[in-house]
């Protein structure tokens with residue numbers, strides 16, 4: 317029990333009624349929050365109408381609250397923009413309710429750690445299809461090629477769909493739908509979040525950017541959630557059942573109802589779980605892999621060391637596979653460093669506390685939105701000296717991953733009961749993509765005017781999910797032998813899985 321007269325945590329002074337609304341940074345808010353934390357401390361309070369926010373600026377405070385007190389810190393804020401854009405079906409944004417629990421349980425059945433190796437053949441096949449595309453057009457849109465690898469993997473395992481083109485509507489629509497949620501959830505960007513009455517203003521009214529944005533993204537999000545699911549359901553009605561996560565979810569839901577596939581039943585849970593696998597996977601893993609490619613282009617020594625390791629472990633006569641994972645220590649360290657260096661969700665996904673709490677003598681009032689400053693933690697010089705430098709060596713001691721250095725995976729994938737349930741799937745896909753590309757290609761930077769290099773501090777998309785604004789890289793085959801390895805792969809290897 318604690319006194320309700322406890323002080324609120326410190327934070328910037330705001331104005332009456334609107335509090336800190338005018339202070340909220342529109343661009344890369346994680347940077348401003350990190351600066352403010354230096355002044356106000358690691359538990360910082362921002363007054364916003366109806367939605368106070370606490371920013372957690374240190375690993376200690378984040379673990380104390382979001383992990384140790386996960387029973388009360390696992391709610392999510394409701395968002396008017398999410399509802400306006402048709403994102404409220406998504407488990408990642410759902411409040412902490414029985415419905416969320418059911419979704420999470422169902423999702424877990426398909427993505428728990430020991431289940432993930434059953435997807436390795438698809439991951440391997442899509443990585444290799446990516447190599448074929450890179451060989452065919454080594455200078456053309458490397459970043460989008462990477463996106464296709466991850467979108468194709470998740471669409472294959474979730475809906476048994478084959479993606480053969482960078483412009484495939486499923487690749488494009490997923491990217492756009494995620495762009496919507498990402499932009500629509502920048503804290504403080506849309507006043508409709510604080511004054512929900514504003515949602516009734518028609519979207520054609522000048523200045524109503526929230527309404528216009530919602531009108532634009534809603535049909536795209538509907539497409540993403542419903543189109544592939546409806547297609548697979550149609551196939552099943554016609555007796556064409558091909559194994560996939562969606563078909564398994566549909567089977568389960570029909571078995572429970574006792575109906576046959578021609579009878580319409582409530583399939584919301586199955587639809588949502590398949591939809592969030594697709595939505596949660598493509599943008600996040602793509603962002604991590606793209607920043608890793610950029611790192612390789614900016615740090616040629618790291619690239620060379622990784623290739624030397626691959627030469628020693630895999631050798632010139634074959635492509636890497638998942639059996640090489642244990643022996644590729646430097647490459648594993650690169651994946652760790654990539655998750656730390658350019659943080660995919662710099663402010664995690666906001667949590668919300670469901671009752672009053674006390675921390676370090678401060679009151680954290682019920683309903684406060686709690687945002688861990690993941691980017692600040694992953695760039696804390698105490699844990700990671702020279703944090704802005706891409707240095708996989710920081711994780712290695714005596715030829716092994718050093719357990720004494722904080723594992724970025726414990727920060728980059730969130731906390732407590734809301735921790736990312738797709739993390740094992742994503743790590744394996746990321747590892748294999750990097751191993752495959754580095755084994756066969758050299759990665760080069762595309763320099764800007766006057767030889768300017770990509771700046772990882774500023775050239776980032778502002779959003780829930782952050783990513784490099786562009787991927788200024790090209791590739792060249794490492795050798796004739798490497799080229800032959802790719803050419804020997806069966807054509808359309810990506811579809812052969």
Ligand code: HEM
Nearest residue numbers: 408596597600601604660661665729730731734736738742
């Ligand atoms: C580099 C890749 C990824 C990163 C950095 C990442 C990071 C995160 C983070 C930070 C959260 C929020 C955790 C919290 O609120 O404390 C999250 C949630 C989630 N992620 Fe991921 N993720 C990645 C890949 C994936 C993949 C591949 C999938 C699906 C296969 C996925 C599915 C989800 C889902 C469903 C949630 C919501 C969990 C919930 O609210 O209960 N993620 N992720």
